[in-house]
Amino acid sequence: MKFLRVGNIGSEKPALLDNNIIRDLSSVIKDIDQDTIGDGLINTVKKLDVSKLPQLDNNLRIGASVSNPSKFLGIGLNFLDHALEQNLEPPKEPIIFSKATTCICGPNDEMLIPKNSKKTDWE
Incomplete structure (x- = not known):
């Protein structure tokens, strides 16, 4: 469930x-x-x-999992493979960063990527 x-x-x-x-x-x-x-x-x-x-209906759009969260924290390079694909040394301590809660969307929603973005990551 x-x-x-x-x-x-x-x-x-x-x-x-x-x-x-x-x-x-x-x-x-x-x-x-x-x-x-x-x-x-x-x-x-x-x-x-x-x-x-x-x-x-199973075809309904799936939205963000939580409505109006107060904050959104991420953990950077939290997978060894991800650090290695970025040519970075895996961190000894967690890399914690915040994001605007307005960037949270459903899993299949369209994402607008800035025109000059060169390092946009799927995460």
């Missing part, structure tokens, strides 16, 4: 993916955000018969 947010940009609703079926969670929670995510949500869903939740 996976938690999702599905729908058009700005109109996503909470959902879960169970046995390749997307189920609507909007009758259970308003959204998946920093206030609802965590053990409370997991425990609530464990008590449900998810097969009774409304089924949603």
Whole structure:
């Protein structure tokens, strides 16, 4: 089971993916955000018969996994292969960096890359 947010940009609703079926969670929670995510949500869903939740179209857009996060932190060069492909020595300590939360999008959303960008990484 996976938690999702599905729908058009700005109109996503909470959902879960169970046995390749997307189920609507909007009758259970308003959204998946920093206030609802965590053990409370997991425990609530464990008590449900998810097969009774409304089924949603599997072709709906999958949005960002969490709505309105307060911060977005990344860990740089966290895989040996990634450091090596960049011709960099793997760091001895984690490289922690922040990003604007506005850059968070769904897994298949279009990303606008600046015209003169030369080192854009898929991550």
